Amino acid sequence: MGKRLKIEAIYPVLDGGEYPAKCVVGEHLPVSAVIWREGHETLAAHVTFTGPLGHDAERRELTVPLRLADPGEDRWEATVVPEETGLWTFRVTAWSAPWETWRHALRAKLDDGQPADRLGNELESGARLLERMTDGMREAERVGVLRRAAERLRDATLPLPDRVALALSPDVTQLARLHPLRALTTESDAYPVWVDRPRALAGAWYEFFPRSTGGRDAAGRPLHGTFATAAAELPRIAGMGFDVVYLPPIHPIGEIHRKGANNALTAGPDDVGSPWAVGSADGGHDAVHPALGTWDDFDAFVEAASALDLEVALDLALQCAPDHPWVSEHPEWFTHRPDGSIAHAENPPKQYQDIHPLDFDADPAGLATEVLRIVRLWADHGVRIFRVDNPHTKPAEFWHWLIWRVKASHPDVLFLAEAFTRPAVLKGLARLGFTQSYTYFTWRTERDELADYARELADSAHFLRPNLFVNTPDILHASLQHGGPAMFAIRAALAATMAPTWGVYSGFELYEHRPLRPGSEEYLDSEKYQLRPRDFAGALAAGRSLAPWITRLNAIRRARPALRQQRHLTVHPCDHEAVLAFTKTDPATGERTLCVITLDPTAPADVTLTLTPETLGRPAGTPVVAHDDITGEDRTLSASTRLVIDPRVAVAHLLTWSPR
Template identity: 55%
Template sequence: MTGRLAIEDVRPQLSAGTYPSKAVVGELVPVSAQVWREGHDAISATLTITGPKDSQIAASPLHITMHQDEFNEDLVHAFFIPDVMGTWTFQVDAWSDPMRTWRHAVTKKIEAGQSEEELANDLIHGADLFDKAAKGVPDKSQRKVLQAIAKELRTHKEQLRTRVAPALSETTLSILAEHPLRELLTTGQPNAVLVERRDALVNSWYELFPRSTGGVDADGNPIHGTFETTARALNRVAKMGFDTVYFPPIHPIGEVHRKGKNNSLVPEPDDVGSPWAVGSAQGGHDTVHPQLGTIDDFKTLLQYAKKLGLEVAIDLALQAAPDHPWAVEHRDFFTSQPDGTIAYAENPPKKYQDIYPLNFDNNPTEIYAEIYKMVMFWVEIGVTTFRVDNPHTKPANFWQWLISKVHETNPDIIFLAEAFTRPARLYGLAKVGFSQSYTYFTWKTSKYELTQFAEEIAAMSDVCRPNLFVNTPDILHASLQYGGRAIFAIRAALAATMSPLWGVYSGYELFENQAVAPDSEEYLDSEKYQLRPRDFEAALNNGDSLEPYIATLNKIRREHPALQQLRQIHFHYAPNDNIIAYSKVDPVTGDAILVVVNLDPHHDQETVLELDMSQIGQSPDASFTAHDLVTGRDFPWYARTFVRLSPWGDVAHILQLPKVEGAALAKIRERAVNDYRA
């Protein structure tokens, strides 16, 4: 806005303030703005933070004098760290800074050799300013300091520089920073920040099908899993260090137009169908598949997962099989064809005869109410995280309504959007309330693509929290099909360090890479259509498992705040396009990590890595010891360091660097604001 003084380009601000920006408890939230005025008088700004009722500042707002950027004098910035969930507000106010204007003028004139007589008016004006400033200082001792300076400026006993020195001292500047003298105050608009629990930003996911946990019988035939066998499977997931275990739909599966193995239209009698064909005569979205167990069995599973430190996420797939109770009782929830049949889902050339999509325009009042009731059914049982299937095929205003209504009573509920779609829709869904979002990470494989992707997700951190799944039941990327075992470690290292959120679909640790057909991203014998029991223990014992490496990645993530933040990442120059290098520094603790990855799964690669030392808090000529958190080895490191990585050995270095502190950390925070605005 432009008032007496101009306040423009305030960040974070989403869609001109239509939606709140995103943050989590304990996250450093940078705030910046452009403030300017006419002429040469100094202008400053104040950041005012208002917290929810349970915050430490609930009783009275927090006022922070914003810093002026050293490279752009019109840019001001500051930060705050929310301590509780809820809606926080911030406001940037601009004001004329007569004290800074006076200091600048007096300093320049003294340096130019002007006499006391020439500065007489300046000294009297300064004394008046200090008297005025003193009136706004509540602390008696600090007030006396300013009053004494005013008195000194009016006397003629000391030499000019001696008289002025107290007005320019660090002590005086700190008092004025805490209690500034503000004139021509121009108030900005309040902006909202929705602060969620930390798991909305920092989390590792593992996806498994409960029905595939039953093992095999004496003849080697798969046995349908239960919630009891699923509980036993969670021990391995917890041992790998995952935070959330996600189950595809656990509801009854439709029998009408049921799909067979490999998406066959002609199922065999023992085919189990796709769990995304939700509902049958046995029940709908508020029931569980009878072969898995009962609702009470599921509650027992939730309790066991909690003991292991795991959170259970279930699938929210808003669609129905042809024999779902909704298709019988609420035909107006769907789209009717001219011939009287209900339209099934299509994504040409794909056809989903076993799934009816909802039509939210037919009977929105009842559809909204039914879905809310169903979601709250699972919330009351103890589910706190939902992975939402294809949210971009449902109206955005529906999601805004549903998520906000759920959060009215349960603000800790996390919604992950499975929306592989265009940026406007992906970010739009994040704006209306989704805590996390799937991304196009899976398809970003080159150094250029990965660099652009990582810089984008950092820049969009106020909007969207990206969950970097390395694979899904629907996505077996060509790189995994043809990259050999090394590519699985490479992609895991990238996903686990580029974002505080990452995910793995079961079978990845066994290097599963067979596609159903050439040029397809569908798995052969896809678990979407059949049981897929796996002998993880045998693979681990034979050394044919990525489990230890995944566990190491999750341990590193858990122990290092630098990898638990999204806003700050910097890429360093490596002339070899097969080697990518980036650093992350936590702006709160100063924890610093350098990641160097060989992107070539078939050959050794080497380069001379050139570090931007200022981005890791080091001087250009510094040398230090870098500790590899994967192997435990130490390496001497310099601004230019030779690196060699092998797909048959170390595919990546994840290096702990010296902690960044003091002025170096302040510089990194300031640079992060500029990168973020760029």
């Protein structure tokens, strides 16, 4: 026969425990399970969370009671807060609780008015349970309390209320919790959870091309930037409140089939080519572009970023230019066409003649080992975050192998998957171990689809962490092409509040919005193929910069922990189709932030929200006073709350309060 006590539907578990769920240090991780057995016995349970082997050769262990959160569904819940990075495991232990079963039954019979002469068996059963509770108990005072309670239950000379008073007292209840009686104790399997450092969950990213930071010469021609000129941009980026600077590939760029401006098939003598066409006679993925500087210069850039509390993220683009050293040294790592030539990359109808994709079939072990060496090389130079280009075009098992071997030597390394692909593939890569994922946020513009996507991302928090980039060098959404500056502010507000991690590609703050052609999502004069020096200071001085709004959003995110959470999000009904309203909650403090964002950059919105007592954290009919971090004003929130959003003034209200 199987186990009498059933533990089912355990959360968070990925694919039966094949892959670890995700959490970060200090995050409140919900654990739940459906627990049941036949009859009406009272059950109890706890979760044991066991950490990695520490420096002292000991494992951290947390044991947290589960509470019955939904009696109708037999669902039990607890919250665990891990304090160390690494691979943890958890298991659920459940048991029948004889003492609690006895207390519940006795109270029901007492409330029914049953006399002592009908409760003899119940009182004797209670006394025996109290005696069992003293087994192995060393504290004489505690033993005495329990034995006196048992004696009173057996003393027929006492009135019934006096016989049961001590057994039902808070003192005995507390001792029963400290020394619980258990029957049919049952354990679940152990399931893994990978605990990352906090940056894996929350942060603000800024993408820029170091080569575009060289300014212009006296004739107005762009000059190639260096790591030194790129480092000069870091105070501006840090000043906007960003946490991560993401660099596209900084390796040598191929000469053969180099692309010209706007992806022209023929490059001119001064064209710099696409950084994603990695490799030339100057080296491959383990080299820096000589025009940017040396390894020492790169190390100095990383140090300069660190001094400003910025992390450096580097693009990991596993593809090669035709003159990459691997092409001649390892031809087996590439796909050969029937005529003997090496296939270039394609995404029909797009053609990438300057790039050879890698083939992982001929020598998968050799290629994987080389990539592992490269990642560890950059990690040793201070890079702890890798943005992975097109991971969905490489074998899934390769990523699983690589990520966990990197984490074995560098457990603080994070991987962002640039996987704009089918949902199953995007989510599958997250399950395999990618720390964060690009998402479909860029293409979600209507209220209902944004609301649905916000809920989906919150529900997926145990394995998929979103990074909501508002734009990329490849993606200029139509809403930004035609929506004007207010639409840029709207998209920034949505990304910065819907998810704990968001990102901006340089030029967004300057409202760059011209597409290559009508209907295209590619930028005109794309920085992928040419230098794009920008006058950020001049635009700011002239009032043509979104930088102040971005700075405010990042400051609010740092001040409001609810905005750095993914799991705790509630979308609210409202009577305006161009307004999205949702609340995020910080589980540590209970603080809530209500985000009300217009989606229409052209007209004011007069909207009424419906807020439940659970959202407000107060009894029904009780309003709260919230602080609006956008206007600086205090506002009263109630079950029906009216707000006006004028995009000419501000595109959002961000209101925070604590129900405590």
